[in-house]
Amino acid sequence: MFENIVCAVDGSDHALKAAEVASALASKFGSRLTLLTVTKEIKVTPEIRRYLELEHLTGEPQYVLDDMTKRILEAATRAARDAGVSSVKTEVRTGPPARTIVDFARRNGADAIVLGSRGLGDLEGALLGSVSHKVANLAAMTVIAVK
Ligand SMILES: Nc1ncnc2c1ncn2[C@@H]1O[C@H](COP(=O)(O)OP(=O)(O)O)[C@@H](O)[C@H]1O
Ligand SMILES: [Mg+2]
Numbered sequence: 001m002f003e004n005i006v007c008a009v010d011g012s013d014h015a016l017k018a019a020e021v022a023s024a025l026a027s028k029f030g031s032r033l034t035l036l037t038v039t040k041e042i043k044v045t046p047e048i049r050r051y052l053e054l055e056h057l058t059g060e061p062q063y064v065l066d067d068m069t070k071r072i073l074e075a076a077t078r079a080a081r082d083a084g085v086s087s088v089k090t091e092v093r094t095g096p097p098a099r100t101i102v103d104f105a106r107r108n109g110a111d112a113i114v115l116g117s118r119g120l121g122d123l124e125g126a127l128l129g130s131v132s133h134k135v136a137n138l139a140a141m142t143v144i145a146v147k
Helices: 013-029 046-054 061-082 097-107 130-138
Strands: 004-008 032-039 088-094 112-116 142-146
Touching: 004 013, 004 097, 013 032, 013 061, 013 112, 013 142, 032 061, 032 097, 061 088, 088 097, 097 112, 097 130, 112 130, 130 142
Parallel strands: 004 032, 004 112, 032 088, 112 142
Antiparallel strands: none
16 A cells, blocks of 8 residues: 655654554555654854853763764664664655655655654643644645654
């Protein structure tokens, strides 16, 4: 049924569950699976750099962020391997998350997007996070929001 699945992960438990669901589907249908994380580009102003130096925080913020991204994708890749998915790759893009996820999926000919219904935000009472909400609205293909 699904030949080409994109799963969006942001490091949240919800997204990891989404990766498990996407992996189970990919394993069952023999789909290609792409694990996608959208990151921010950090702009470090001279003021922020001075503050970091004063606080002896000398690591590059972009490097810390890239390291986090790597860990997020590694955890999701483990879920895919555990489920026996044979075709899995990881991608990182920069931009507004929802739009970037949908554009990536469309350009890569995906027929389903799998994501968590919630993410790292913790708005109590919200049924869907803003990214899952926007993706469901913007995408022309099937969107599965994992609860
Ligand atoms: N930056 C991102 N990159 C990739 N996937 C994301 C990103 N942000 C959110 N997602 C996906 O969207 C799901 C819902 O997150 P979101 O709508 O941001 O909820 P919340 O508002 O609770 O953070 C996440 O579980 C994840 O699958
Ligand atoms: Mg979020």
